[in-house]
Amino acid sequence: MTARKLPLSELPNAADDEADAAERSRLRRRRRRQRQRRTAIVLAVLVVLFGTSAYLVWDNIARPVVVGFFESNDYEGAGSGTVQVQIEAGDSGRAIGQTLQEADVVKSADAFVEATRSEPRAASIQPGTYLLRAQMSSQAALDLLLDPSSRVSIRAAVPEGLRKDQVFERLQEATGIPLADLEAAATSGEVGLPAEADGDPEGYLFPATYEFEPDVTATEVITQMVERHRQAMESVGVPEELRREVLIKASLIEKEAQLDEDFAKVARVIANRLEIGMPLQLDSTVNYATGKGGITTTPEDRETDSPYNTYKYPGLPPGPISSPGEKALAAALNPAEGDWLYFVAVDPETGETRFAETAEEHAQNVEVFRQWLRENDA
Template identity: 55%
Template sequence: MWTGPGTPTGGSYPPGSPVRPPRPTDRGGIRPGSGLIDRGNDRTGPLVEPDWWSSGSTDQPDHPHAGGRPDQHGFTRQHPSGPLPPMPMGIWDRLGQGGNGPDDDATVATPRLGGRSGDAAGEDLPGGSPASWEEQTGAFDVIGANVDEEAPRRRGLRRSRRAEPADDHPATVALPEQHPAAAHDEDFFPDEHEFLGEPAGPLTDDEIPVAPYDPRTDRARRRRRRRPFAMLLAFLVLGTIVAGIVLGGQKLLALLDPTSQDYTGSGTGSVDVRVNQGDTLSDIAQTLDDADVVASTGPFVSAAKDHPDATGIQPGVYTLRLQMSGESALDLLLDPASRQVSRVTLREGLTVVQVLARVAEDTGTPLEELQAAAANPAALGLPAYANGMLEGFLFPATYDFEPGDTAVDMLTAMVARAEQAFDGLGVPESDRLTWITKASIVQAEAAGAEDMAKVARVLENRLADGMPLQLDTTVNYANGKGGITTTAVDRANESPYNTYVHTGLPPGAISNPGEDALRAVLAPADGDWRFFVVVNPDNGDTRFAATKAEHDANVEIFRQWLRENPGE
């Protein structure tokens, strides 16, 4: 190899030489301005390559510079026109040849990078203090000398492949055998297994731990910090989208199906709504829709179908509110306080005169209007067998009268209720007037329901015998008075209702009997009684007798009570 300074001046370069020959020029291959002597006219012709040329080393015995032998002129340099000598031998030549050059010192075992005192490759030097690995590397510049030994291994580094079995010098520093660019490509970029999250293997001898700044780590940390806020934002956006879909769907449904529209809340203001007799839930819903109580019929009907009490909505006038939800409107219709009614309760045994007075008092209807209505029985639906007599056909019960109901409406409702009771007991219309008349007397004379069947038997026995009934209640009805006693003047009244003067039954009822009295007439008690008297009106004690003597004794007990109660 060439051992002198400068650049070879001619000839060919040996194979494998790191220096490339100069490009030929027009003047014999010498580049102008190179500082070399122009020997263009020295035509030596082609030279035969000597054997030592291909060796690439001055150790070849035939090499011109082997052993420092001079040439024929005493110089140790070949003629310029001869083949160029090889380049001087450097460190890599000596390492490649494995010879013992000037710098071929014995290999020194150096601790592995990052080794600790006591490791196999990092024993303490004699003297007790560990030697610095920089000192043990000799003249070599160790890659990564400026890296902290304690720095963690970079996560992105590719896991080193397992090395071949170690040679006899495991502690020798392993130098890379490949081009630096190849090492960069192979070892710097992360292995595909690293990206999949597999743990990195242990460090090997040819792997240098480094901890450079990794922007990806910082970006990941920022992403982790932003993740909760991003999730919260995503939930808010999703909730907004869902709410928009729901509201939009409701509006679209309302446009497609007008019957599904519904107000929200319990409404405002006040409005009166009438529910008529026989109205269905759909009829009631339509009435509410017409009055703007509900937005449409659908929500109310749906709510009513799910409520078991909805079918029991009573006819009447209800105080509701405007623009209510269907469910709220249903709740008010089921609330008794929402219904505008005037409730009238008629007890058993009241006369027509007494009934009209009670209705006028409880409903605020003028008495004159009620009396005028009673004077026209045909307008009230009175049956023909009643012979135009209203007494006995105003059935005792509780009635709810609504605002706007007239006197005729009220009395008509009572007559209809009486006919309903009569039909239920199955009495033929041809017998009903007599039956109602007897029941009215039983209702007026008996102190309690337990005595009604006995009173009915007394009437049947006396009528069967042809005896006058002689009942004070009929005399008082004829005289238009009340009480439990009569006077001689009262009993002298020629009214057909005076049973002291006339035998048999009066022409019609003397009161409005209840169902118990009606049933008692249909099934009188068994007995031979012809007489009865209430001996103590305070507790209703009634005595029945078959003979006149027994009856007179019972009458004396009653007179004693009268003496004890002079105001009666």
């Protein structure tokens, strides 16, 4: 086959080839730069995304773990300021620790629980309100909870032998609760008085030293005292059907006897007189009827027309005349053995009391008492 000759215009030109090659090279370089820019942008975006994610992971997950691993879960030192914390009856060590953590007294309940493990007395923490400090070490908090002086409470001392109005005055002085509120609470029917009290708290406000929380109410105060009286009755072993009678007798004994050894003897005099129908003739009942005090009564006092006047009316008075303690309750239930019908405190300062079986012997003892009155200008 004979080759066809191309026209001169169709023959390859060296200059054109060089231009095409240059253009192609330029295009390749541009595309390469574009690819590089896109890659750089993608890498930059990836770096930003990775950095943000890493920061979020670190800040929210890793850092707390790392910091928590090296940081103590307990504060150091004695703390500062004051924080009142209420510990409830029956709270476990964990529950107490949680209460302290929520009040920012300790840093963590775990640290407090750990501190209690090496302190055997931790189980003896009493319920109540405590004055602690903010951000104190768990050991320091535990030490304060075991210190009675840290407990914020109201102490009310009610001695034996007071009338209800005198008890209310003591409570008002100790708690700051108004007398009117105490009196209203005592007769509200909400304090646990037994049915035989007929709504009158006289004799049922048990004498003792009480501790109340700072926010205690009048009803809570009276309820606690009435409940303590019920416990005393049970402790002494007074049968339910005899409780009113025993209470009345005990209230008389509490006012008449001074020395422990005389309680059961006074109880015997009362029992002996009641047995033979002899009036009790107790000055303490006359003073209750007249609202007076002191160790003697006048002829006019003894003529007071009141069922509480045991000179004028035989038998027991209709109700108690004071709040008796356990000694008086026990004596009323178990009088001493003896035939005494009389007694008189011949020395009120020492409490010396003489007992007699006959009126003649009693008259001699009364003269000793009168001699004491003369010597003491009483």
